[in-house]
């Protein structure tokens with residue numbers, strides 16, 4: 001496979017990585033209908049852990065079957081499929097080599113009263129299952145944020161040493177953050193930046209709102225304003241926080257919503273220079289044909305020249 005100039009350029013940003021990690025990043029970037037463009041659409045299916053089986057899969061019961069998600073990601077021409085250990089194991093032989101996989105190595109659940117995650121898989125699992133990357137969530141702002149960051153440091157070091165890429169879900173939450181704070185622009189940029197500081201190859205955050213939450217940051221945002229009303233400008237601000245665009249950043253889809261609303265967000269991500277979307281519920285909670293149509297529309301947005 002010949003890498004495109006764009007993918008070669010992206011790989012050059014990761015100056016310390018070994019050939020194995022670069023090959024795995026290239027695999028993700030070169031797969032699917034967006035292969036070679038530097039943009040990505042990834043299917044994440046860890047919501048069974050995060051929200052429970054019925055909330056995740058009852059809207060589209062076919063999605064109770066782990067093979068369904070591999071098939072959806074492959075048929076839609078996505079770049080990668082991310083999931084915890086069990087679902088990746090459940091399709092490992094049937095789909096070996098069909099699509100890059102990201103093993104989600106920590107998970108939370110809705111029965112927990114603390115903002116923390118358990119480590120539920122290992123780097124050895126990722127290698128055994130032929131994954132291209134590990135995926136790890138941190139909760140900046142939680143009472144356990146520093147332990148989570150230390151766990152990430154250990155797992156990222158190990159993953160990189162054996163040639164895997166590292167994808168970090170950076171989701172601010174914890175005692176000082178209310179719902180507005182969790183997705184405020186300054187907080188989202190801070191969370192994305194911390195993931196970059198921790199050595200993430202791919203950073204995943206929620207699309208930011210126009211709120212500025214931290215009192216300490218308000219003065220700076222007043223003297224150096226961001227066009228907060230413009231969704232593309234907000235995305236561009238997050239991209240800047242990720243080493244001025246030297247790290248890949250993708251944005252999550254969130255709860256199931258109308259196709260127009262989701263496509264509006266995708267257009268803003270595209271216009272703001274984000275690298276793509278990681279869309280779970282909005283994909284697998286729709287009937288398959290509808291999901292394939294929506295994913296094709298998302299891919300079309302990313303295919304157009306910025």
Ligand code: FBP
Pocket residue numbers: 044045046047050169171252253254255278279280281282
């Ligand atoms: P969605 O597109 O379904 O939002 O998936 C993205 C994701 O990051 C999942 O990986 C994760 O399970 C979920 O969001 C967590 O969402 P929340 O923290 O809002 O419950």
